[in-house]
Amino acid sequence: MHLLLLEDDPLLGEALRDFLRAEGHTVDWLTRLSQARAALPSPYDALLVDWQLPDGSGLDWIRGLRAAGNATPILLLTARDRVPERIEGLDAGADDYLVKPFAPEELAARVRAAARRGAGQTTPRLVAGPVSLDPAARRAWLGETELNLTAREWALLEALARRAGRVVPRADLEQMLWGFDGELSSNAVEVHLSNLRKKIGRDTIETVRGLGYRMAGRA
Secondary structure (H helix, E strand, C coil): CEEEEECCCHHHHHHHHHHHHHCCCEEEEECCHHHHHHHCCCCCCEEEEECEECCEEHHHHHHHHHHCCCCCCEEEEECCCCHHHHHHHHHCCCCEEEECCCCHHHHHHHHHHHHHHHHHHCCCCEEEECEEEECCCCEEEECCEECCCCHHHHHHHHHHHHCCCCEEEHHHHHHHHCCCCCCCCCCHHHHHHHHHHHHHCHHHEEEECCCEEEECCEC
16 A cells, blocks of 8 residues: 655654555655645555644644545544544544554554555555556455465555556665565565566566666556
8 A cells, every 4th residue: 555654753753664664565754744745646545644743733634634525544643642632633534543652563454444444435446457456455466366475576566556657766666675674685676576577477567777667557
């Protein structure tokens, strides 16, 4: 899934970003509301929003999104744990409310649950060439056959499918893989793409020399 994480605490933000990337998600970690407003024209599967940010209230931002008709699943992240505050957060438009400190595994599970609910309402499958993806369930198919993908392969496939028909710079894919456990070799992108191509067909992902990689568009 493609997630927007809005969290100004550098230690927590980095930890959550890396954990969620290791789970196979694409994560844009931002620390200011101004950055989020600029980023939001891009589609996201879920927004993870801190209540209090250096340049304003995440809760007020959520209210504005809902008033504008944005139905993206939103998880509110905050240290505020009083019942009236929980009610205020949910009434403002958050789909879920997570009190700090929390286990990143719980956040990941709640993200999956929120995305499943959203997928059941409005989010279609992604289709890129012969491959289709269900981002909420993190499942992919080649034709009618479900693919067995590693977390890294899924992350690369989703990133390429979301920009099908366009070149994705190698540096973008490499940066995404940094969130996984273990050291990143200099040819990590090529190794995992090679394994992915064996599963979905070598011609489905094109190497654009000097620029990056491009996945076939909608069939």
